[in-house]
Amino acid sequence: MKPGPFEYHAPHTVADVTALLAEHGDECKPLAGGQSLVPMLALRLTGFPHLVDLNRVDGLSGVERSNGTLVIGAITRQRVLERDPQIAEAVPLLARAAPLIGHFQIRNRGTVGGSLAHADPASELPAVALALGATFDVAGPNGTRSIAAADFFTGTWSTALEPDEIVTAVSFPVRGERTGSAIHEMARRHGDFAIAGAVANMSLDAAGRVSAAAISLFGVASTPVRATGAEAALVGAAPADINTLEIGRLALADQEPTDDIHATGPQRARIAAHVTGIVVARALEEAGR
Amino acid sequence: MTDQAIAITVNGERRKGRTEARTTLADFLRDELALTGTHVGCEHGVCGACTVLLDGEAVRSCLVLAVQADGADITTIEGIGPEPGRLGPVQQAFMECHGLQCGFCTPGFVVSVTSFLAEQPAPTDDEIREMLSGNICRCTGYQGIVAAVHRATELIEEATA
Numbered sequence: 279m280k281p282g283p284f285e286y287h288a289p290h291t292v293a294d295v296t297a298l299l300a301e302h303g304d305e306c307k308p309l310a311g312g313q314s315l316v317p318m319l320a321l322r323l324t325g326f327p328h329l330v331d332l333n334r335v336d337g338l339s340g341v342e343r344s345n346g347t348l349v350i351g352a353i354t355r356q357r358v359l360e361r362d363p364q365i366a367e368a369v370p371l372l373a374r375a376a377p378l379i380g381h382f383q384i385r386n387r388g389t390v391g392g393s394l395a396h397a398d399p400a401s402e403l404p405a406v407a408l409a410l411g412a413t414f415d416v417a418g419p420n421g422t423r424s425i426a427a428a429d430f431f432t433g434t435w436s437t438a439l440e441p442d443e444i445v446t447a448v449s450f451p452v453r454g455e456r457t458g459s460a461i462h463e464m465a466r467r468h469g470d471f472a473i474a475g476a477v478a479n480m481s482l483d484a485a486g487r488v489s490a491a492a493i494s495l496f497g498v499a500s501t502p503v504r505a506t507g508a509e510a511a512l513v514g515a516a517p518a519d520i521n522t523l524e525i526g527r528l529a530l531a532d533q534e535p536t537d538d539i540h541a542t543g544p545q546r547a548r549i550a551a552h553v554t555g556i557v558v559a560r561a562l563e564e565a566g567r
Numbered sequence: 568m569t570d571q572a573i574a575i576t577v578n579g580e581r582r583k584g585r586t587e588a589r590t591t592l593a594d595f596l597r598d599e600l601a602l603t604g605t606h607v608g609c610e611h612g613v614c615g616a617c618t619v620l621l622d623g624e625a626v627r628s629c630l631v632l633a634v635q636a637d638g639a640d641i642t643t644i645e646g647i648g649p650e651p652g653r654l655g656p657v658q659q660a661f662m663e664c665h666g667l668q669c670g671f672c673t674p675g676f677v678v679s680v681t682s683f684l685a686e687q688p689a690p691t692d693d694e695i696r697e698m699l700s701g702n703i704c705r706c707t708g709y710q711g712i713v714a715a716v717h718r719a720t721e722l723i724e725e726a727t728a
C-alpha cells in the first residue's frame with residue numbers, strides 16, 4: 279500500500295524542527311531513516327498530516343569522542359556503527375550489535391536515534407543503551423535536557439520524549455579496563471527482529487573478580503529490561519565459580535514474556551535465559567583477556 | 568498538499584519532476600521517470616525488490632520518499648551495467664548460474680550484490696547468505712543466486728586482473 283497524504287517539512291535547524299513539532303502537536307512526526315515510520319505509513323497503521331524530515335538538519339550526524347564518552351549524533355546511520363574503527367575501539371558493543379539490525383540495506387538508511395526513539399521492545403540498540411547506561415540528549419521548543427537510558431523507555435514504541443522533543447545525540451561511556459561485552463539473540467531468519475536476546479557488559483577487578491555486571495534483555499517485555507537479580511549474583515564472584523546457565527535462569531526469574539505468533543511466552547523465556555548465559559560467558563572471557 | 572519540485576541524478580543523468588510528498592522514490596522512478604526496472608513487491612521494506620543505490624549505498628526505494636532524494640545521486644538497475652546493452656559482472660553471473668527464474672526479484676538482488684561486493688570482494692558462503700537475507704526470491708530456492716555471487720566475484724577479479 280501507499281502512505282496517505284501529508285505535508286512534508288525539511289528544516290535545517292533543530293530550533294525549526296521543534297518549532298514545527300510544537301506548532302502541529304500530535305498531527306506531526308519526525309522522520310529520520312524512515313525504516314520503521316515509512317512502512318507504518320504505507321501499511322496505514324499510522325498517519326500524520328505533517329512530517330518533519332531530520333535528514334537535512336545541521337549537526338545531527340557524526341561521531342565524537344571526548345573525556346570517556348562517545349557521542350553519536352541522532353541521524354548517524356546504523357551502518358556507521360559497524361564501519362567506524364573509532365566506534366569498534368571505544369564502544370565495541372555497538373559494532374557487535376549493529377549487524378544484527380535488519381539487513382545492510384536497512385542499516386544504510388536507518389538511524390541510531392531513530393532506532394532508540396522508535397523503542398521497539400525487540401530492538402538491539404535500546405538494550406545496548408540500557409546495559410551501558412547511555413544518556414540521551416534531547417531538544418524541545420523550551421531548550422535541551424538529557425534523559426538516562428534507564429528512564430527513556432516507557433513501553434512498547436513509547437519513550438519519555440514529549441511530542442515536540444527530538445533526540446539530538448546519544449552518549450555512551452567508553453569501554454573501561456578489564457571490561458568485556460557481548461550481544462546475542464535468536465531470530466527465525468537473519469535480519470528479523472529477535473524472538474529474544476540479551477546484552478552483557480562485565481568488568482573485573484585487579485584480583486580477577488567481577489566488579490560490575492550489567493545485563494539487559496530484549497524481546498521479553500514491553501521495554502528492554504535490566505536483569506538486576508542476575509547482576510547482583512555476579513558481582514564479587516570469580517569467573518571460574520560462575521554457572522552461566524544458573525545466571526540465565528536467574529535473569530528470567532522475574533520476567534513473564536507473553537505469547538505472539540513467533541513464540542510462546544515460556545519459549546521466549548527459555549531462549550532469553552539461554553542467550554543470557556552465552557553473553558555473560560563471552561563478556562567474562564573478553565574481560566579476562 | 569501541493570506538489571514539490573525535485574531534481575535528482577539518475578544513472579548519471581539529471582532528471583527533474585514534480586511530485587506529492589507521499590510518493591516513494593520507487594514510484595517516482597517508475598511512474599515519473601519511466602524507469603520500470605526497479606520493481607515494487609511489498610512496499611514496506613521486506614522484500615528488497617526495489618533496492619537502488621542512493622549516493623552509492625544500497626537502500627529500499629520504497630522506504631525513501633522522492634522528496635527526500637532531492638539532490639541525491641541514484642543508480643538503478645538500468646544503470647548498473649557498464650553501458651546500455653552490456654551486462655555488468657553480477658548480471659552476467661546471474662545469467663550463467665541460473666540466479667533467476669521469473670526475474671521479479673532480480674533487479675533488487677543485482678543492485679544489492681553489486682554494492683556488497685564492492686565493499687567485500689571475497690565473501691564466504693555464510694557472509695553471502697547473510698547479505699542476501701535482505702532480498703526475497705519466491706522462485707529459485709536461492710542456490711543459483713548464491714552460486715551467482717561466487718561467480719560474480721570471479722568475473723570481477725578477472726576484469727580487474
Ligand SMILES: Cc1cc2nc3c(=O)[nH]c(=O)nc-3n(C[C@H](O)[C@H](O)[C@H](O)COP(=O)(O)OP(=O)(O)OC[C@H]3O[C@@H](n4cnc5c(N)ncnc54)[C@H](O)[C@@H]3O)c2cc1C
Pocket residue numbers: 307308309310311312313314315316317332352353378379380381384387388389390391392393395396398400401402403439443444445446469470471472611612613
Ligand atoms: C525489513 C526490516 C527489518 C528490520 N529489522 C530490525 C531489527 O532486527 N532490529 C531493529 O532494531 N530494527 C529493525 N528494523 C527497524 C530499523 O532499525 C529502523 O531503522 C529503526 O527502527 C528506526 O530508525 P529510523 O531512523 O529508520 O527511524 P524512522 O522510521 O524515521 O522513525 C521511527 C520513529 O522514531 C521517531 N524518531 C526518529 N528519529 C527521532 C529522533 N531523533 N528524535 C525523536 N524521534 C525520532 C519517528 O518519529 C518515528 O516515530 C527493521 C526494519 C525493516 C524495514
Ligand code: FES
Pocket residue numbers: 606607608609610611612613614615616617618627628629630
Ligand atoms: S518493495 Fe521495497 S522492500 Fe519490498
Ligand code: FES
Pocket residue numbers: 666667668669670671672673703704705706707
Ligand atoms: S526469480 Fe522469481 S522471485 Fe526471484
